[in-house]
Amino acid sequence: MIKSLLVANRGEIACRIFRTCRALGIATVAVYSDADAGALHVREADTAVRLPGAAPADTYLRGDLVVAAALAAGADAVHPGYGFLSENADFAAAVQDAGLRWIGPPVKAIELMASKTRAKELMAAAGVPLLAPVDPAAATAEDLPLLLKAAAGGGGRGMRIVRDLGDLPGELTAAGAEALSAFGDGEVFAEPYVERGRHVEVQVMADEHGGVWALGTRDCSLQRRHQKVIEEAPAPVLPDELRERLHEAAVAAARAVGYRGAGTVEFLVAPGGRPYFLEMNTRLQVEHPVTEEVFGLDLVALQLRIAEGEPLPAAGPPSPVGHAVEARLYAEDPARDWQPQTGALLSLRVPDEPGVRLDTGYTGGDTIGVHYDPLIAKVIARAPTRAEAVRLLARALERARIHGPVTNRDLLVRSLRHPDFVGGRPDTGFYDGHLAALTAPGDGAAARLAATAAALAEAARGVAAGGVARFGAWRNLPSRPQARRYRSEPDGSEHEITYRSGRAGLSVPDDGVRVVAAAPDRVTLETDGVTRTFHVTVHDTRAYVDTASGAYTFTVLPRFTDPADRTEPGSLLAPMPGTVVRLADGLAEGAAVTAGQPLIWLEAMKMEHRVLAPASGTLTALHAAPGLQVEVGALLAVVTESSTDPSEEQPA
Known part of the structure; x- marks a missing residue:
């Protein structure tokens, strides 16, 4: 049995695997780069081994260093997580050559599925439906649009959509360069691009005794830059016949390569309902929690037991119950071409309620750096029905307290409440058609009210520090109005808030706004007979205002513009x-x-x-x-x- 496990990864997935190890009584070993020296996965591991450097190519992608770390720490098994070396056949072989147990599929299966071109040939021979590749040199206008894809990797790297033949040479060059940088292999292939298709996948689990499970479907159609944003299980609005066909194709794919462990077979379902094989990921997927939630399974625990030689239960998998939805919380600005954000994550608190799960590699006080993926956390909601799960997830995200860099939280909430998603009609073009509306500035009146709360909280801090007690108590005349300026982030709108402080407390001249209570961290306002409470947190020049119906971030502006800012x-x-x-x-x-x-x-x-x-x-x-x-x-x-x-x- 496995006694000590090294996770050849970082962040959220390392923490996730450690959680299962603790439940199974397995000691844990982390590896970390210099940039991750204080990271959560390092703090949670029993033992940690430094990989000198910061760039992935010098650290997490150095298989020789990871194997040496496992041996030095006394680990007897290695789990690759996802990304980095998780689908690297040479690394899997090196782990086993060193006498360590590999928590993953056989090396041969990884090799067969590592190249998407070879995988398609294999799936065609196994009778799995797929899109026929297109020779870029012979492509015509009738073949458009085309999708260029890196043969050796995924995650959206090396992918380009080509709608004009004149753009094809340049896009091939760009895709090849990006693929070479990301995966060390610049091979790129082309296939027809299916407009408004659905990305549907099947989770498989296989043991070394011939047992293969198909653990339902997941829909991962909401994507940005070909990277998934929201996933759910089971995939909604799929005919039973198509669902069964996907299950059978996934099992056939696993059997065709002698698979073992956890894997995912991905399909593109055209608007007419015809499925096409995309690829097989020979690892655990980022979105595996939604499958765990509906099947009541721990997929990491199953991976470990299979690696120890145990068979899957002969009775078959449990029956799925209910629905689960996952949202990926990224440090990025969707309104500005999904620009990644960095800096101190001051607070990360998601409501701890039944049916809500948080998988993360960060806690408040950690720093989001420049070297790795901007994923902060995955928030998962499970409920008896899809509608309830979607509603629960949107509400949990809305009420979460996330202070620090700009995130995609508001986009996630709006996406989950969009009629197309609520109606079970997600497709891969969702953000192409709806991004502008989903990232438009919110209700200006609501933002101004939140800025008012920020100003009053700041004034209350002055009162607590003795400002009014020293001067205001001796005045018979009303105090002069005070003004503070705030800029909403990230949309840039500005608010100038005027208020007074006097014997009766703080007040604002805005018609219809009454100050019920004002403290340095909590302000209650009444507008049109409705009372709302605002929780205010200030860090340097940023004010974070959290409410029951959303959150606001403001930059506190100086009274005058600094000429050096020009x-x-x-x-x-x-x-x-x-x-x-x-x-x-x-x-x-x-x-x-x-x-x-x-x-x-x-x-x-x-x-x-x-x-x-x-x-x-x-x-x-x-x-x-x-x-x-x-x-x-x-x-x-x-x-x-x-x-x-x-x-x-x-x-x-």
Whole structure:
């Protein structure tokens, strides 16, 4: 039996696996990079081994260092989690060659499924339906739109949608470069892109005795940049015949490669209901909790027992009960091209209520850095029906207290309450069609009321510190109005709040607003006969206001603008901390550029971001170069605007 387990991963999934290990009496070993020295998964492990460096390529992707760490710590088994080396056949082989137990499928199964092109050939031979690949060199207009995909990886890296044949060569080059950077393999293939399809997958579990379970379906259609955002089990509105067909195809796929352990077979279901095989992930999925919740199983515990040689129960899997929905809470700004955010996570509290589960790798006080995926947590809700589970999850997210970097929390709440999602009609184009509405600024009146609460709480702190007691108590005349300014984050709207402090306490001149109570951390206001309570927390220049119906973040503004804050026109600033990975071809000082032209590519938190020319003109300064690490707001280049678009200039 396994006595000590090393998790070759970090963050949320490492913490998740450790939780099961504790329940089973298995000692735990963490590995960590220098950037993760104080991370939650390190604090929760019994033993931790340092991997010198910060970049994944120097740490979590160094299989030799991870194996050495397991041996040094006395572990007798290795669990890869997901991402990093979880689907690396060479790493699985190295673990076993070192005499350690591998918590995963056979090396041969990983090899067969590692290349999506080889996997498709294998699935075709097994009778699994799939999309026929398209030779990019022979593609015609009739083949459009096309989806380019990295052969050696997933997670949205190396994926491009091509709708114009003229864009195909450039997109092939870009996809190949991204795939090479992410997976060490630049092979890219093309297949037809199915508009408004559904991403449906089947969880499989197999033992070494020939037992294979299909543990229902999951719908993972709500995605940004081909990465999942909201998942649920079972997949809604699927005909029983199609559901059974997917189960059979998934079991056939597992048997075709002699699979063992936990795996996921992913399908794309076209609008007409026809399913196509996408890929098989030879590991535990990020979204596995929704399957656990409806089946009442611990999939990690099953993985460990299978690795110890136990068979799956002969009676088969339990019957699913109810519905579960998971939302991925990211440190990112959806309204600004999903830009990842970094900084101190000051508070992370999700309501501890029946049916609500939190899987996370962070606690309040931790820091979200630049080196890894911006996933903060997964919030899961389970209920007897889908409608109840969706409602419970939206409410839990709405009431959560999340202070720190900008997150996608509001987007998640609005997505869960959108009519298309509530009606069980999710598809992979959901955010393409609805993102603008889902990220539009909220109710301005509600935000102003929250800013009013922030101002009154700040004034109450002054009272508590003795401000009114020293001066106000001796005045017979009403006090002069005080004003404070706040900027809503991340939409940028500003609010100037005026209030008075006197013998009767704090008051505001706004019609219809009555101050019921005001303390430094809690303010109660009455408007139109309705009483609302606001919980206020201040960290430096940020004020966080939490209410029963949503949360607000404000930056406390100074009375006057600092001249040093001015930025020269045409300056290209880094939108997030990251690494410059490439520049536009021929980009140099003096080059003519066009408004909207991609000039610089930044990589941050496993995602690539383009920095565009703000106007047409001449590049008069260039401070970026491939490999350069930059902080948010760093000056990358300067474009001096011209009155004539360079693309319209005629040669002399």
